[in-house]
């Protein structure tokens with residue numbers, strides 16, 4: 481028996497040969513098990529069909545950069561920033577990532593799992609079907625393992641697809657301020673082997689930035705992770721250009737993320753590589769900054785650009801990909817079609833998943849969103865409202881706002 485989404489309005493597909501997003505109109509996407517089998521011009525009827533009733537249909541979002549494993553929200557800092565305090569001043573007073581580390585070390589694993597599961601529910605309902613999720617608020621062997629186990633358990637039996645990243649190198653913890661080499665040795669000798677042996681992550685990320693991890697330290701941590709089979713993603717050139725983009729190319733990372741301060745040499749290096757530039761404009765927005773990543777310059781150089789949410793309790797308390805798309809159009813000067821590519825197939829490439837998710841085409845997983853919209857431009861245009869009509873995950877309807 482055939483099944484799928486019928487009575488499509490406008491919909492987006494990916495032309496593999498031209499490497500371009502294309503616009504379809506009408507017809508039916510036919511599913512086989514959890515995959516898209518083919519496209520048909522016909523319209524079908526019957527209970528087995530999901531009727532889009534002429535609505536716009538897109539691939540589910542691939543959000544390739546999030547930090548959902550946190551124990552406490554930080555709305556007091558939000559208020560303080562609004563009153564003129566800087567992120568750096570708040571951090572120096574014991575706020576910032578330090579307060580997240582204290583809370584994470586104290587929380588019980590089951591409680592953390594439950595918090596993360598609720599976040600996954602909301603993220604899926606907003607149209608994200610594939611999610612990267614990082615640890616990084618524990619910064620001890622035990623609390624990093626606790627974070628990754630909590631992410632793993634929250635994802636079990638959940639419809640959203642979760643891909644886990646070990647981010648023990650998110651910061652240098654306070655107790656190692658005077659002996660950072662010692663913490664790096666623990667990362668390399670104890671934490672990475674423990675994470676890899678317990679199969680708790682696919683990727684390893686490092687915050688490569690002035691005042692956090694240097695280029696040489698990042699290289700050392702990344703090489704150790706690669707020797708255990710983990711793939712690399714980097715927080716690179718966010719505030720200062722330290723050469724993080726070039727390092728990402730040198731170590732064949734899947735992505736270099738942030739890049740607000742990337743140099744021209746960094747852009748050239750990325751353009752000659754397969755490394756995806758993952759831009760996170762939600763962070764620039766939420767911190768009230770004005771230095772947006774040079775998206776057009778990257779694209780014109782030939783770099784693959786993805787957009788992700790960077791959902792985290794400090795610098796961006798939002799996982800709404802439509803809102804990230806709005807920022808992409810206004811501040812990164814991408815067209816609506818370019819932002820759609822950046823949040824779907826390019827997000828998948830940033831996770832090494834571009835042959836199975838992020839596009840409505842045969843052989844890809846049947847992960848789609850039906851929108852209360854007529855066309856692709858309306859999704860970033862209607863900002864601040866959830867226009868999701870229904871989310872389809874692996875061929876089945878998982879949530880809907882209305883019937």
Ligand SMILES: [Zn+2]
Nearest residue numbers: 545547715790
């Ligand atoms: Zn991040």
